Amino acid sequence: MRIQTVYKDGVLKPVKPLRLKRQMVTISIPDEDIAEEAQLESNKTAFEPYTLSSEARAYAESLVARLTAVRERPFAAGKREITEKQQERWEAFDLRAALREEEGRPE
Amino acid sequence: MGGVRPSCCIARRGRTPRMKHVLLDVNVVVDVCVGRPGSAVSVAAVARAKASGLSVWLYTGAVQTMEFVLAGELLRIHATKGMTLTKGSAIERARELLALFSEDLQWLAALAGEGNVYRSDDPEDEQLLQAMERFGDGEIVLLTSDKRFIRKRNGLVLTPEAFLETPLPAPSMDFIDLKNQQDLVRPQLEQNLHRVLHHGQYIMGPEIRELEARLAEFTGLSHAITCASGTDALLIALMAYGIGPGDAIFTTPFTFIATAEVISLLGATPVFVDIDPQTFNIDPTKLDLAIRALKGNVPSLHPLPVLSSSLAARYPSLRPKGIIAVDLFGLPADYDRINAVAKEHGLFVIEDAAQSFGAKYHGSKACSLANVGCTSFFPAKPLGGYGDGGAIFTDDGELAQVIRSIRVHGKRSDKYDNVCIGVNGRLDTLQAAIVLAKLDVFPREVELRQEAAARYTEMLSQKSAPLLGRPVSVVCPHVPTGYASAWAQYSLLTRNGAHRSMLQQHLKQVGIPTAIYYPKPLHLQGAFASLGYKEKDLPVSEASSSRIFSYQCTRSSNRRNKNKFARPFAKRWSTQKNSRRSFCAEL
Numbered sequence: 243m244r245i246q247t248v249y250k251d252g253v254l255k256p257v258k259p260l261r262l263k264r265q266m267v268t269i270s271i272p273d274e275d276i277a278e279e280a281q282l283e284s285n286k287t288a289f290e291p292y293t294l295s296s297e298a299r300a301y302a303e304s305l306v307a308r309l310t311a312v313r314e315r316p317f318a319a320g321k322r323e324i325t326e327k328q329q330e331r332w333e334a335f336d337l338r339a340a341l342r343e344e345e346g347r348p349e
Numbered sequence: 350m351g352g353v354r355p356s357c358c359i360a361r362r363g364r365t366p367r368m369k370h371v372l373l374d375v376n377v378v379v380d381v382c383v384g385r386p387g388s389a390v391s392v393a394a395v396a397r398a399k400a401s402g403l404s405v406w407l408y409t410g411a412v413q414t415m416e417f418v419l420a421g422e423l424l425r426i427h428a429t430k431g432m433t434l435t436k437g438s439a440i441e442r443a444r445e446l447l448a449l450f451s452e453d454l455q456w457l458a459a460l461a462g463e464g465n466v467y468r469s470d471d472p473e474d475e476q477l478l479q480a481m482e483r484f485g486d487g488e489i490v491l492l493t494s495d496k497r498f499i500r501k502r503n504g505l506v507l508t509p510e511a512f513l514e515t516p517l518p519a520p521s522m523d524f525i526d527l528k529n530q531q532d533l534v535r536p537q538l539e540q541n542l543h544r545v546l547h548h549g550q551y552i553m554g555p556e557i558r559e560l561e562a563r564l565a566e567f568t569g570l571s572h573a574i575t576c577a578s579g580t581d582a583l584l585i586a587l588m589a590y591g592i593g594p595g596d597a598i599f600t601t602p603f604t605f606i607a608t609a610e611v612i613s614l615l616g617a618t619p620v621f622v623d624i625d626p627q628t629f630n631i632d633p634t635k636l637d638l639a640i641r642a643l644k645g646n647v648p649s650l651h652p653l654p655v656l657s658s659s660l661a662a663r664y665p666s667l668r669p670k671g672i673i674a675v676d677l678f679g680l681p682a683d684y685d686r687i688n689a690v691a692k693e694h695g696l697f698v699i700e701d702a703a704q705s706f707g708a709k710y711h712g713s714k715a716c717s718l719a720n721v722g723c724t725s726f727f728p729a730k731p732l733g734g735y736g737d738g739g740a741i742f743t744d745d746g747e748l749a750q751v752i753r754s755i756r757v758h759g760k761r762s763d764k765y766d767n768v769c770i771g772v773n774g775r776l777d778t779l780q781a782a783i784v785l786a787k788l789d790v791f792p793r794e795v796e797l798r799q800e801a802a803a804r805y806t807e808m809l810s811q812k813s814a815p816l817l818g819r820p821v822s823v824v825c826p827h828v829p830t831g832y833a834s835a836w837a838q839y840s841l842l843t844r845n846g847a848h849r850s851m852l853q854q855h856l857k858q859v860g861i862p863t864a865i866y867y868p869k870p871l872h873l874q875g876a877f878a879s880l881g882y883k884e885k886d887l888p889v890s891e892a893s894s895s896r897i898f899s900y901q902c903t904r905s906s907n908r909r910n911k912n913k914f915a916r917p918f919a920k921r922w923s924t925q926k927n928s929r930r931s932f933c934a935e936l
Binding site: 288289291292293294295297298299301302305306308309310312313317321322323324328329331332334335336338339345346347348349 | 375376379381382383384389390392393395396397399400401413414417418420421422434435436437438440441442445446449450493494495496497498513
């Protein structure tokens, strides 16, 4: 059978509760879905230009790894619509973005 | 009115010598969270600030801006990869990223003064600049990639690149580290303070009742009565017992002057009793001797105070009335023995728990170990507020009623019906609101202090001395079986005064502040000269005063590094090898 799982902090969790006859099962994940070591490595080398203490470097690497894990987590099944209120705000922030772009400013 | 504030006070600020805080603009936050090419510099800047001990702030007024701008950016990035993402999913993901990123950062509240900024050319930037006005000169910088913003406020506003190149002040330690604690309780603290500002009951407001109920529950006692200071707590307790001229109160000379000062203030006479050399608390055996010496007028049994001629004329002999035992450095005194001595001689016992709130003695909490317990909320105390404050504890309902009356000018039920002479000794509602916020985290705080003390002792223990590899000649604090100290201070006994000075100097050089509690015992203080005590009267107290020094035992932790509490001491030794070597040589 095929099941859907959510990946979070290195752990896969089925979207729906699952009852299995045994504790250990083997699942297959396509190679292209595995985060490449190269990516993890590039997170580390990204800070090389900066003179950081070992504590700062460790903090930076940990922060990037945790944020990357959240960013790369598959989105939950089902289309998530925004509310009318959110749509209004989205448009308002679109206006803000447009104004700042005109002024040559970042977000 | 809000509006635009002149930038003169911003422009004159220095850049880095006192930098303690970093505020992040929305674009830096988005940069870090979205992880786009080039964002490493923003991450590096945040990491450097955190690792350097600076507080990194996000502005609460920018919560929605961060959320929607980040969501828009996520949507844009997905689109460039040819992937579709709904706005709803983008918002959800943006929230997850911001929740994670902000986990160990501080939220800077948006205040009313930052509301009406609409006359500014950029209200959003103006809010941030006004929020920064709350910090001292040169203590905060804003990180942004907005070049226009930087041009407007050069020096105060930096790019992450510029921040990485800016020299930072050397990390420093305060003797009492209240900053880390405040970071932890700030949301509750702000909410409590604002609640008081809104209800406006600044005297005996609802926070007083709430604090008293929670303090009573914490100590397991029927009555907790807050008051204006730890000193007032002692004073009111003595007044409740009707102490006055001709009365003798036995106490330790190895403490802060407030303990004995209140006795003299009421016209009574302090009788100083020497301390136990291991615990630094009043010695019950000598206490018994002192009481017998006073009762029998036998100064050869124990040194006794000399009475002034006027007092001696009115009171040929002092009446022993009570004992004030002090839980020095957070360690309870030996109350089983003290209470037994008191019972034998018909005296009351007041526990001066100014330093020991949170400590335990054979399963009972400090403040509950005598007839009356008194504590202090002075900022440096284990449960410290942001000003003066204190509390009195008892299980005696009648005594509690008298204490409550004395606290407010000796009033009965009506404030203009005064039945005895009292004091203006109420705790402010605002101070109660602060202590309440701190009480939420207090049990964990005590645990962290105890963990830190255990680590210090392990590092310096004469048995193992793992740090030094050989026995050391300082004496670590002694905690008898069945006691748990609140560790207001961690105090070491050195070989002599010269040895103490050298050790303090070495610690100062590596940025670890120390203090001497107490450099001169009370019986030798000028304020008590009239009592006629002389050197060698109380030799253990005198020797301890010349050899002891203390360093901080407060929390310094965050969620990601709970062990940081004890680390400064060990870390500085291990990273500054020369200092460590010479310090160890002295040990």
